[in-house]
Structures are given as C-alpha cells and as structure tokens.
Amino acid sequence: MSKAINEVKSTVVPVDIENVDTDQIIPARFLKATSRDGFGKNLFRDWRYHNDDESQPKADFVMNDPKFSGKFLVAGKNFGCGSSREHAAWAIKDAGFDVVVSSFFADIFKNNSLNNFLLPVTVSEEFLSKLFAAVKENPAIEVQVSVQDQVIEVPALGLKEQFDINAYKKTCFLNGYDDIDYLLSIKPEIEAFEQSR
Amino acid sequence: MGKTLFEKIWDKHVVKEIDGGPSVLYIDKHFIHEVTSPQAFKGIEKRGMKVFRPQQIVATADHNVPTLNQHLPIGDELSRNQVQQLIENCAKHGVELYGLGHPFQGIVHVIGPELGVTQPGMTIVCGDSHTSTHGAFGAIAFGIGTSEVEMVMATQCLMQSKPKLMRINVDGELKNGVVSKDIILYIIALISASGATGYFVEYAGSAIRSLSMEARMTICNMSIEMGARGGMIAPDQITFDYMEGRLFAPKGAEWTARLAEWKQLYSDSDAVFDKEINIDAADIEPMITYGTNPGMGIGITKNIPSDATLDDNEKRNFLKSLNYMGLQPDTPIKDRNIDYVFIGSCTNSRIEDLRMVADFVKGKKKADGVEVWIVPGSKQVELQAKNEGIDKIFEEAGFMLRQPGCSACLGMNEDKIPAGKYCISTSNRNFEGRQGPNARTFLASPLTAAAAAITGKVVDVREYLN
Numbered sequence: 278m279s280k281a282i283n284e285v286k287s288t289v290v291p292v293d294i295e296n297v298d299t300d301q302i303i304p305a306r307f308l309k310a311t312s313r314d315g316f317g318k319n320l321f322r323d324w325r326y327h328n329d330d331e332s333q334p335k336a337d338f339v340m341n342d343p344k345f346s347g348k349f350l351v352a353g354k355n356f357g358c359g360s361s362r363e364h365a366a367w368a369i370k371d372a373g374f375d376v377v378v379s380s381f382f383a384d385i386f387k388n389n390s391l392n393n394f395l396l397p398v399t400v401s402e403e404f405l406s407k408l409f410a411a412v413k414e415n416p417a418i419e420v421q422v423s424v425q426d427q428v429i430e431v432p433a434l435g436l437k438e439q440f441d442i443n444a445y446k447k448t449c450f451l452n453g454y455d456d457i458d459y460l461l462s463i464k465p466e467i468e469a470f471e472q473s474r
Numbered sequence: 475m476g477k478t479l480f481e482k483i484w485d486k487h488v489v490k491e492i493d494g495g496p497s498v499l500y501i502d503k504h505f506i507h508e509v510t511s512p513q514a515f516k517g518i519e520k521r522g523m524k525v526f527r528p529q530q531i532v533a534t535a536d537h538n539v540p541t542l543n544q545h546l547p548i549g550d551e552l553s554r555n556q557v558q559q560l561i562e563n564c565a566k567h568g569v570e571l572y573g574l575g576h577p578f579q580g581i582v583h584v585i586g587p588e589l590g591v592t593q594p595g596m597t598i599v600c601g602d603s604h605t606s607t608h609g610a611f612g613a614i615a616f617g618i619g620t621s622e623v624e625m626v627m628a629t630q631c632l633m634q635s636k637p638k639l640m641r642i643n644v645d646g647e648l649k650n651g652v653v654s655k656d657i658i659l660y661i662i663a664l665i666s667a668s669g670a671t672g673y674f675v676e677y678a679g680s681a682i683r684s685l686s687m688e689a690r691m692t693i694c695n696m697s698i699e700m701g702a703r704g705g706m707i708a709p710d711q712i713t714f715d716y717m718e719g720r721l722f723a724p725k726g727a728e729w730t731a732r733l734a735e736w737k738q739l740y741s742d743s744d745a746v747f748d749k750e751i752n753i754d755a756a757d758i759e760p761m762i763t764y765g766t767n768p769g770m771g772i773g774i775t776k777n778i779p780s781d782a783t784l785d786d787n788e789k790r791n792f793l794k795s796l797n798y799m800g801l802q803p804d805t806p807i808k809d810r811n812i813d814y815v816f817i818g819s820c821t822n823s824r825i826e827d828l829r830m831v832a833d834f835v836k837g838k839k840k841a842d843g844v845e846v847w848i849v850p851g852s853k854q855v856e857l858q859a860k861n862e863g864i865d866k867i868f869e870e871a872g873f874m875l876r877q878p879g880c881s882a883c884l885g886m887n888e889d890k891i892p893a894g895k896y897c898i899s900t901s902n903r904n905f906e907g908r909q910g911p912n913a914r915t916f917l918a919s920p921l922t923a924a925a926a927a928i929t930g931k932v933v934d935v936r937e938y939l940n
C-alpha cells in the first residue's frame with residue numbers, strides 16, 4: 278500500500294489543550310515494544326482511561342465521546358513538545374489519523390510526523406480557534422486538506438488557509454518516498470564526502 | 475560577515491544541499507539506547523542492510539533498566555526483552571555496547587562526555603531529545619526520532635533544514651545558592667516552553683564562561699524544554715582541561731592537532747544571530763517549577779502566578795495544570811510539603827551534582843516521611859562517589875543510593891513516584907505523569923532538592939547556607 282497522501286477530507290477530533298507533550302500522547306511505560314505497531318490503543322492513555330486497562334474510560338475526554346471521530350486530530354498550540362519518542366507519531370497514525378492540525382508544532386514531533394506520513398498542518402491561531410468553536414457546535418463538520426495545493430479548508434465555514442511544507446517533503450508525501458530511500462540513493466556521494474575530510 | 479559557532483560546524487558537515495528542501499548532514503557520532511533503537515535495527519534489516527559505520531555508534535542501556543539489583547535478570551518481561559534486543563542487535567552489527575554490568579554503563583548523555591566520545595566540532599545525534607547536552611562541548615548535538623536513527627544507521631546522514639540561530643548571553647555573577655540548573659530554569663520561564671522552537675541556541679556571556687563543564691551540560695541539556703533544536707557553548711580552556719586524558723579523547727600529536735582546530739570554534743564578533751537575549755545573572759534566584767511544563771517556573775520567593783490577567787483559553791490551560799498539581803494561583807510555593815526527592819537524570823546526576831548535595835547534607839538527616847533517591851548518572855559516577863566517601867554521607871542522611879539509569883525521570887522503568895505524591899526532582903520534565911501516573915513534580919536544582927530532603931518542604935536554600 279502506498280504511503281502517499283494528497284487529499285484528505287473528514288470530520289475531526291478536537292483536543293483543545295495547549296502544550297500537549299509526547300508523554301501525554303504516549304506515556305513512557307508503553308514504550309517497551311520493539312515493533313512500530315499497536316501504539317494506537319495507548320494514545321493519550323492517561324487522559325483516556327483511569328487505569329491501565331480499558332475498563333474505566335474518562336468520560337470527559339474527547340476520544341471517549343462517540344460524537345467525535347475522523348482522520349484529523351486538531352490540537353492547541355505547541356503540540357508534540359518534550360520527548361523525541363517517535364512512538365507519539367506512530368500512536369496517532371495507528372489510531373487512524375492522517376493529519377494533525379495545530380497553530381504550532383514542536384520541531385522533533387513535526388519531523389517524526391513527516392517521516393511517518395502523518396501530515397502536520399500549521400494554521401493561524403484564528404483559524405484554529407474558529408475550527409475548535411465550530412466542531413464543538415457541530416461535530417459532523419468536515420475539514421479538507423490538499424498537499425498538492427497546500428491548502429486546508431473548512432467548507433461549511435468558508436474558512437481556507439495556505440500552509441507551509443517544504444518542496445522536498447511535499448514530493449515525498451505525494452509520492453510516498455522516505456528520506457531513507459533518498460539517502461541510500463546518494464550513498465556514493467556520502468562515501469566521497471567521508472574521503473574528502 | 476563572520477560565522478556563528480553553529481555555522482562553522484554545520485558548514486563542514488553538509489554533504490549536499492537539496493533545492494527547496496533540507497541539507498544532507500553528515501553525522502560524526504551516534505548514541506543509541508534500548509528504547510528508540512529496536513525499530514531502527516529492524517528497519518535496516520528489512521532492507522537487507524548492515525549498519526553502515528558501526529564504529530561511529532556507542533550504545534548503552536539506561537531508560538528501561540532497574541536501579542536496584544542490576545546483577546539480577548530484569549523482572550519485567552517487556553523491559554527485559556527490550557534490553558536483550560539491544561544486546562543482540564549490537565552484537566550482530568558490531569556496535570560497541572556499554573550495557574548493564576559494564577563499568578561504562580550509564581545514562582547516554584552522561585557517559586558520552588565522561589568517556590571523551592563527545593568532542594568539540596562534532597555533529598552528534600541520539601534518539602533522545604536531551605542529546606542537546608553534548609552541545610556543552612561546542613558540538614551540534616540534537617535529538618532525533620527512530621526513523622532518523624534508522625537513516626543514520628543506514629547512511630551516517632540525516633536530512634536537516636538549517637535552524638534559526640539564537641544567542642542567550644548571561645553576564646555577571648551568580649548569587650550564592652544559585653547554580654546552573656537555576657539559570658536554565660530561569661531562561662525557560664522567561665521565554666516559555668516553546669520560546670526557542672525552530673532555533674538552535676548558543677549560550678554565552680561571562681556567567682556561562684565561568685561554569686564548569688558539568689554545569690554547562692546541565693544548561694545545554696534543557697535547551698529542548700524551551701523547544702530549541704539544541705543548545706551549545708563555545709569550547710574553551712575549561713572544556714579542553716575536562717577532556718584531556720579521557721578514554722576516547724585524542725592523544726599526543728592528534729590531541730595537539732585537534733586542539734588547534736577546536737580553538738577556532740567560536741562565534742565571530744561580527745556573526746549575526748536571528749535573535750539575541752541578554753540576562754543579568756544577578757537577577758536569578760533559586761528556581762522551582764509549579765506547573766506541568768518546564769516553562770512554568772518561578773523564583774523560590776515568588777508566588778505562583780495569578781490567573782487574573784489571562785484570557786479564557788490561557789486560563790483554562792493554566793488552571794488545568796494547577797489542578798493537576800493540586801495548587802492554587804497566587805499562593806506561595808515556599809513551605810509546601812514534599813514526599814519524594816529524586817536526585818538524578820541526565821540533567822543533574824554527575825559527580826559535581828552528587829558532591830553539591832553531599833556537601834549540603836553532611837551530618838544532617840532527611841526529614842521524616844520523605845523518601846530520597848539518589849541515582850548516579852553512570853557506573854563511573856557511582857564508583858567515584860564511593861571513592862570519595864559520598865555514599866557514606868548519603869547513607870547517614872537516610873538517602874537511598876541506587877544504581878545508574880534514567881530511573882524516576884520518566885516513569886518507564888520500575889522507579890515511579892506514586893499517584894498524588896509530590897516529588898522535588900533534579901530532572902528536566904514536570905509533565906503530567908512524567909514520573910508516574912498522577913505523580914506531581916517540582917523541578918529544581920540539586921541544592922534546592924537537598925534542602926527539601928532535609929526539611930521535607932520546598933525551601934529557599936539560601937536560608938540554610940552559611
């Protein structure tokens with residue numbers, strides 16, 4: 278299956294909290310696995326459940342509210358700060374999200390997302406607060422994003438914004454290329470560089 | 475136009491620039507540990523590859539190890555399996571491993587510098603955000619994710635966009651009782667937990683220059699807590715004196731040659747930074763955090779901020795944090811009771827930290843009802859503490875000296891702070907649940923933590939110094 282992503286259209290899950298660190302996205306005690314799969318069930322574990330099993334969900338957390346679902350995770354500013362654990366991006370992707378929307382992302386999280394075909398979309402504070410308000414009012418509201426056009430929009434609100442993604446990463450997303458494929462393709466140049474030092 | 479310290483190193487490591495994209499950056503040293511490496515090893519094996527430059531990797535087991543009875547098999551099956559996989563992966567790929575039981579084992583950011591692996595002018599990465607620690611030697615050092623660990627294993631390179639550059643100048647003299655941890659907590663409180671996102675930070679100024687290498691490491695270590703990609707300090711005589719004679723430091727003629735190169739590693743006087751911040755060292759008090767991100771810090775004599783001037787959104791986030799901590803706005807932080815004291819982590823577990831604590835507690839006893847864990851950063855630190863008799867001082871004080879590892883810094887291994895309890899910690903993160911589900915963390919310096927251990931409260935350590 279190609280990992281490529283261009284257009285996504287879906288409802289959203291709003292996590293209206295700022296400074297969500299990767300310890301919240303996935304607590305360290307769930308990092309003991311040695312494969313990349315299965316982290317989705319521990320996404321936001323301590324906000325979602327009272328205990329380490331799923332028997333006592335916390336009613337007030339949005340992921341436990343059946344009204345909200347979709348491929349977009351929308352969060353407050355400075356999302357993904359703290360630990361470099363890529364498990365955070367794996368957990369979000371594994372839980373069924375393709376896009377994370379915030380007004381500000383921490384650097385390492387952003388890189389990790391890009392490396393896992395989880396699209397981080399940085400929007401203005403204004404866009405974000407309007408989106409939060411709209412979703413709370415109407416959980417069925419849809420958002421759509423196009424990587425090709427670098428546009429995110431909420432058609433029902435007539436809200437539309439350009440977002441940044443560097444040209445290289447855009448090509449990766451549209452074609453499903455990994456950085457590692459590229460680096461391997463220039464290995465002779467890397468070896469030449471080593472020789473020249 | 476002159477170059478910054480960062481640019482001098484960066485430019486020497488660019489293999490290739492990509493139009494409209496990142497640069498291909500060559501990596502000199504790669505540290506790995508058990509938690510963020512297994513999927514990377516799997517990745518290259520799936521491609522039928524071996525590690526490209528195994529001699530440039532150093533491995534240790536730190537995050538997921540117990541800190542008592544390390545000679546016994548690890549009790550938790552998943553943890554044991556993860557540590558075992560590291561052993562197997564390293565053996566298979568010819569990577570040097572300082573695992574449990576090895577005299578060099580310890581927290582990855584403690585052992586790199588102490589072994590002389592970390593050197594000025596290098597590019598250094600690790601699948602761990604506190605890789606910024608190594609920047610104290612005048613290196614470009616930063617944390618990466620597991621996909622990037624895989625890239626470095628496969629090609630010794632990474633795709634990186636050049637960050638913006640910030641310089642933070644701390645000038646003047648520190649007040650008595652104020653140490654390097656207070657400087658960095660002060661800076662993060664000043665510019666917020668996201669204030670340096672997108673930047674690489676150079677720390678400069680007379681107060682920074684006067685610090686020991688270990689104190690400098692504490693500062694660079696926490697750069698990530700304000701969102702910075704990394705932090706660095708230009709190497710100087712203090713750096714060279716620290717390094718000379720260390721196991722993997724260059725020797726003889728090689729040392730002389732490298733030293734001449736390292737002495738060129740500073741920001742030229744006409745170098746330009748995208749942002750510059752100036753701080754007077756005399757303004758810094760012993761610091762403590764009250765909230766759930768490292769930017770929520772205050773001087774020990776101050777009140778927890780009021781929510782009165784915040785807008786609705788800020789207020790909601792602020793009160794969520796205080797609610798978790800069981801604290802009220804606009805109340806003093808001083809004199810609050812604590813239950814646990816954790817002295818350890820890659821921020822403050824080096825020998826100078828242990829000496830600082832030992833000097834303070836010598837002849838004193840811990841407060842009743844307080845549990846005190848001292849977790850040395852490495853086997854070598856542990857040994858040195860024993861050689862210096864520091865272990866006896868801790869024992870007499872009623873502290874528990876444990877074995878090296880990340881321990882209660884991250885709530886992953888067995889060492890966790892129980893729900894609802896207050897822990898004053900010399901580590902770097904006070905996030906919800908960081909030290910265990912519902913544990914409450916006050917971040918502070920080793921000195922402030924030592925005073926808390928003796929009094930059982932958050933106190934102004936200056937009142938206890940002669």
Ligand code: SF4
Nearest residue numbers: 604819820880883884
């Ligand atoms: S001591 Fe804490 S911050 Fe440092 S490497 Fe270990 S877990 Fe990470």
